[in-house]
Every structure is written in structure tokens, then in C-alpha cells.
Amino acid sequence: MASLLFTYKFLCLCPITLLFIFPFLSLIEAQASLCRTTCGDIPINYPFGIDDGCGSPYYRHMLACSDSGRLELRTPSGRYPVRSISYSDPHVFVTDPLMWNCQDGHHFRPTRPFSLDTSTHFSLSPQNDYLFFNCSEDYVIVEPKPIFCERFPDRCDSSCDSASYLCRHLPECASALGGSSCCSYYPKATESLRLMLKYCASYTSVYWKTVVTTTDSPYNQVPEYGIRVDFDVPVTTQCLQCQDPTKGAGTCGFDTQTQNFLCMCKERNVTTYCKDHDISSHRKAGVIAGTVTAVSAAGAIGIGAGIWYLKKVRAKAPVTCGVQSNENRLF
Numbered sequence: 001m002a003s004l005l006f007t008y009k010f011l012c013l014c015p016i017t018l019l020f021i022f023p024f025l026s027l028i029e030a031q032a033s034l035c036r037t038t039c040g041d042i043p044i045n046y047p048f049g050i051d052d053g054c055g056s057p058y059y060r061h062m063l064a065c066s067d068s069g070r071l072e073l074r075t076p077s078g079r080y081p082v083r084s085i086s087y088s089d090p091h092v093f094v095t096d097p098l099m100w101n102c103q104d105g106h107h108f109r110p111t112r113p114f115s116l117d118t119s120t121h122f123s124l125s126p127q128n129d130y131l132f133f134n135c136s137e138d139y140v141i142v143e144p145k146p147i148f149c150e151r152f153p154d155r156c157d158s159s160c161d162s163a164s165y166l167c168r169h170l171p172e173c174a175s176a177l178g179g180s181s182c183c184s185y186y187p188k189a190t191e192s193l194r195l196m197l198k199y200c201a202s203y204t205s206v207y208w209k210t211v212v213t214t215t216d217s218p219y220n221q222v223p224e225y226g227i228r229v230d231f232d233v234p235v236t237t238q239c240l241q242c243q244d245p246t247k248g249a250g251t252c253g254f255d256t257q258t259q260n261f262l263c264m265c266k267e268r269n270v271t272t273y274c275k276d277h278d279i280s281s282h283r284k285a286g287v288i289a290g291t292v293t294a295v296s297a298a299g300a301i302g303i304g305a306g307i308w309y310l311k312k313v314r315a316k317a318p319v320t321c322g323v324q325s326n327e328n329r330l331f
Contacts, residue, residue, distance in 0.1 A: 035251050035264060040069035045087055046243070046252045047233050055252065056234050057259040058121045073229065075122075077115040083226060091125060092229045093207065100133060100204040101225060102173035106180040108133060108202035114227060115190040125228035127208050129166055130187060134180050134201035142183045160185040160196075166206055171223040236261070241273045248274025 035054040037044055049055030050065040064072045064079065071082040073094050080094040098111045116122050135142055141155075144163035149156035161167075164184035170176055180201075187193035197203060207228040208221040239252040242263035250263040250273060265274035 035253065036065070039063075039065035039071040042071050042082060042085055043087075044071075044085075046239065047231070048085070049253070053253050053256045053262075054264070055254075057254045058234055059231070060254075060259075062120065062122075075114070075116050077112055080114070080227070087233070089210075090231050090233055092122075092231060093209075093226050094229060095226045096205070099225070100131075100202045102170070102176045104202075105176050106178040108180075111197065111202050113190060113193040113197055114205070115193075116229065121232040121234070123230050125207070125230045126186075127228050128186075129164075129184055129206045129208070129223075130193070130203055131164075131166055131170075131206065132160060132183055132185055132196055132200040132203045133177065135160060135183060135196070136199045139199040140183075140196065142181065145184075157188075166223060171206060171225060238263070238272070244273065247276070250274040 035049060035051055039050055044050055044055075044063070044065075047056035048059050048063055050063050050071075052060070062074055063082070064074060066072070072079040073082050073092055080096055082092055082094050084093045085091075086093075096111075096114055098109065099114075100108065100111070116124060132140075141148065141159045142162050143159055145156070145159055145161035146163070148159045152159075160183035162181065162183040164182075166184055167182035170182075185196060187196060193203075204225060205227045206223045207226050209224045210221050212220070238261045241247055242250040242252050248263075248265060250265045250270075253262045253264045253269070254260060255262055260271075262269045262271065263273050267274075270276060
């Protein structure tokens with residue numbers, strides 16, 4: 001009878017109190033869906049995460065997903081649309097809207113050099129080729145590479161190859177440049193890319209994309225405009241145990257305050273794996289920064305208000321649901 005009376009009194013709490021309490025009680029179920037697994041049609045798997053606390057802390061805040069489902073890679077030089085992510089051959093393929101494209105033809109727009117933070121686990125792939133247009137030959141060595149390397153083998157790496165295959169066969173628009181000059185050069189670092197752009201009108205990046213062929217042709221790569229960025233997958237025993245279907249099939253994540261590993265499960269966060277019931281659990285506190293704090297605070301306010309109201313109800317009879325007076329006013 002006492003429990004029924006408590007339930008009745010709880011259900012008679014004013015709507016504004018319930019508004020605070022119910023989000024707090026449903027926090028566990030809400031958290032389970034916070035690690036999104038896609039952005040648009042691009043899958044988001046470990047080590048990446050587009051929600052804070054998901055994936056590996058090495059890639060925290062590196063990917064952003066817009067409300068329209070557009071995935072972008074953040075770098076020191078800007079934000080770049082992600083066209084695809086490969087997890088079997090770990091790389092991110094991005095495009096740079098400021099780079100030269102076929103529609104530009106011989107009209108070159110101001111651009112900026114693409115760069116990566118060297119302290120991250122990202123790196124520029126050697127499968128990228130860079131084409132530079134209308135370079136000043138007073139400052140840039142623009143010559144056919146084979147001929148130049150025969151004459152100056154010690155300076156071979158410093159030449160921009162004007163006889164490159166890509167300059168003679170521009171992907172998708174072989175004759176777009178008209179009379180403008182083109183040469184191919186692989187910059188060793190962001191600084192060398194910046195120097196090249198100082199003396200060249202513009203540039204673009206071409207990635208040799210591996211494709212599946214239906215013939216016996218030995219050529220299984222096609223050139224495509226864009227930048228391949230390689231990444232490391234930090235595989236740990238903790239994450240493998242967390243993801244193991246026999247151990248609960250959790251999601252690898254981390255505490256946003258300490259960046260320590262957390263296995264994110266449907267019911268709770270743990271430091272090992274979802275079916276390990278003998279260890280202490282973290283009830284989502286601090287995993288998704290901001291969301292948890294806000295909802296927990298709201299829940300605490302609502303529960304406090306509920307307890308205060310119940311005390312008032314015990315002293316005043318009968319119980320009047322939904323009727324606000326000077327005696328039962330919360331605010």
C-alpha cells in the first residue's frame with residue numbers, strides 16, 4: 001500500500017517537475033545512440049568518431065558531420081569535404097574546392113596549400129601526384145625529369161617534371177589548360193608546397209585510385225582529383241575485447257575529460273567489456289561532454305523539486321493533481 005501511495009504521489013507531480021525528471025531517467029537509453037555510425041552515406045567506424053567521446057582520442061575533433069550529412073576533415077589549413085573512407089586500406093579521400101579543376105581551364109584562382117598537423121596520426125599518401133601550373137622558371141626548375149636527372153642526378157628531386165604523364169593526359173579534361181604550362185612535383189613537406197605556390201599560378205592533387213577490373217589488364221589504377229590522407233588504426237587489446245560479439249559487442253570510446261579508454265555499452269560505460277559485470281561501471285558521466293552534464297543537472301533539479309513537493313503533499317491532504325496554488329507552487 002505504501003509503495004502504491006508513493007507511485008500515485010509521484011505521478012501527480014506537476015508537469016514541469018516531470019519535464020526535468022524523465023530526461024534524467026532515460027539518460028542511459030539516450031546515450032546508447034549518441035555514437036553515430038554514418039554521416040550521409042559514409043560509414044564512421046573505429047578509430048573515428050563524429051561525436052565527442054567516440055572512437056580513438058587520437059582523432060578527436062578531426063571529423064565533423066553537418067546537419068545535411070556532409071562529412072568534413074579538419075586540418076590546420078581548413079575543412080575539406082570527405083568523399084570516402086577506407087578501413088581495409090586505411091585512408092581518407094578528400095577534395096579541396098580551392099584547387100584547380102577542369103572547369104577553371106587556364107583561369108587560375110588564388111589557392112592555399114593543403115596541410116596536416118604533424119602531431120596527428122594522419123599523413124599525406126605517396127600515391128598523390130601534384131600538378132603545378134604556370135610556374136616561373138626563374139625560381140622553379142621546370143624541365144622533363146628524365147633528361148634533367150641524367151644531367152644533374154644530385155638535383156633530380158628538385159625538378160618539376162614538365163613531361164609527366166598527367167600533364168599530357170589531364171584526368172577528365174585533357175585539353176583544358178590551353179597554352180598554360182604544367183609540371184609534376186611531389187612536395188616533401190608543407191613548406192615546399194608553400195614555396196611552389198609562391199612561384200606558380202595554381203596547383204591540383206591527383207590520387208591514383210585502385211579499382212577492380214573485369215579484364216586481365218595490369219592497369220588497375222585510375223587518376224582522380226583529390227587528396228589521399230593515410231591514417232593509423234591504433235588497435236588495442238581493450239578495444240578488441242570491447243568489440244568482441246561474445247563479450248557484448250560494445251563501442252570503443254574514451255572519457256572526454258581524462259581520455260582514458262571506455263567501452264560504451266547499451267546500459268553503461270565500462271573500462272573493460274560489456275559482459276564484465278564484476279567491475280565498476282561509469283554511468284555515462286563525462287563521456288559525451290556537455291550532454292551528460294546538462295541532462296544530469298536538469299535531473300538533479302527535477303528530483304530535488306520532486307522530493308520537496310512530496311514533503312508538502314504529506315503535510316497537506318487531499319492530493320490535488322495539476323492544481324497550482326500558493327501552497328504547492330514550485331517556482
